[in-house]
Amino acid sequence: MSGVATVGSQERHGDFVHDGKDHLLPLLDAEGLKEAERCSMAPYTVEDFTADMLAKSGGRHDRDEIRIIVEQGYDTMKWLAERGVPFKLPLNFWVSHEGKDGVQDLAPGVPVVTRDYGRGLADAMWKAAEQTNIQAFYSMPAHDLIMDGDRVLGVQARSPRGFCEFYGNLILACGGFEANPRMRRQYLGRGTEFAIVRGTRFNTGVMLEKALAAGAQAQGHRGGYYCAPQDVDAPKMGDVKTLDKWERYSFPYSIMVNKAGERFVDEGEDELSLINSKVGAAIAQEQDAKAFQVFDRKTASLVNEKYLTHSTPIEDDKFEGLAKKMGINIDNFMQTVNSYNAATSKDKGKFDPYTNDGLSTTEDCTPRKSNWALPIDSAPYTAYAVTVSITFTFGGIKTNQSGQVLNNEDNVMPGLYATGEVTGGFYYG
Known part of the structure; x- marks a missing residue:
């Protein structure tokens, strides 16, 4: 509930198990379907996905998260497509070329990308949210947790007019700390303070640090990005x-x-x-x-x-x-x-x-x-x-399979959930 409309990563794509190009067609927008005629793509199997994750993470990733992504990844992408996210195949995404007979044979591990990348994803999801009863508060970033011991009661947000408090269950979906040069230098090492930030300037790690200070359990590769x-x-x-x-x-x-x-x-x-x-x-x-x-x-x-x-x-x-x-x-x-x-x-x-x-x-x-x-x-x-x-940082806070945040004693912190890059069990290395 930061109330800040953000751009997201400049490169937004999802790795998930699929059966090849024909299996991906239901995910594509109208223009993407036309572009797909110029592409071919082999399946990306459970074995391929699992092997890539093992290689990328050195075997450290959360096995339950991988299992859930294997089981539900495609359906989740379809759910997003049905709500207007404009997916396309990664035609000319990496290099400009034409393959045999003008058809590009695309690597299956990056099956789709969002048209207009992070901006396209954010625009589509904000549009979908506006068609519901979800209320957005702009220019009102989340500032602190409202706590009662381990129990999270809500969130405090700041604005030019002062602080506002919102009560109820809280979902942290505020990304990592990639836009914070202090935290980059502290956790990621020499040279990263000079890094260009590809996506939003608002992912500064504020709520990540607030959650850790409140007793949330740290998880993941804090030095990875x-x-x-x-x-x-x-x-x-x-x-x-x-x-x-x-x-x-x-x-x-x-x-x-x-x-x-x-x-x-x-x-x-x-x-x-x-x-x-x-x-x-x-x-x-x-x-x-x-x-x-x-x-x-x-x-x-x-x-x-x-x-x-x-x-x-x-x-x-x-x-x-x-x-x-x-x-x-x-x-x-x-x-x-x-x-x-x-x-x-x-x-x-x-x-x-x-x-x-x-x-x-x-x-x-x-x-x-x-x-x-x-x-x-x-x-x-x-x-x-x-x-x-x-693009994004790896380390975050630990959750269970229901997205509930766990404290340092491995117990649920009632009222607090987290998703995405603010959690830390997926990427390593």
């Missing part, structure tokens, strides 16, 4: 006008270097949707949380169109000139490029930009590039300056 590479000139807070235009997801076809001119991450470790957060977090650890994605002419057609509309490319026909324009160590950059190119395969026939092609550098290349390791040797060369952008 979901992030991605973003253009260095992107707005510092989520912009509902430009939405996802600042994302920089074509890095698997580049080499990424830091301000010292050195590579620092495996740009092609796995399918993009599985590593973009890991790569974003790696950027956060570099000097000034800044890096450069460097492409050559061979992969220019694979650069997502978002790069071309919302960025300032750095271009040159020579590596020395490119490094000078990037403002990085020229000698280190030349050594990086030469050693990387020497470690790449000359068998360009194996290159497949749309699947893990196994085209890797040799083992003596550090860090190794596991897929899509073409040499960077065809001028002109283009670089894009990037930084880390944070």
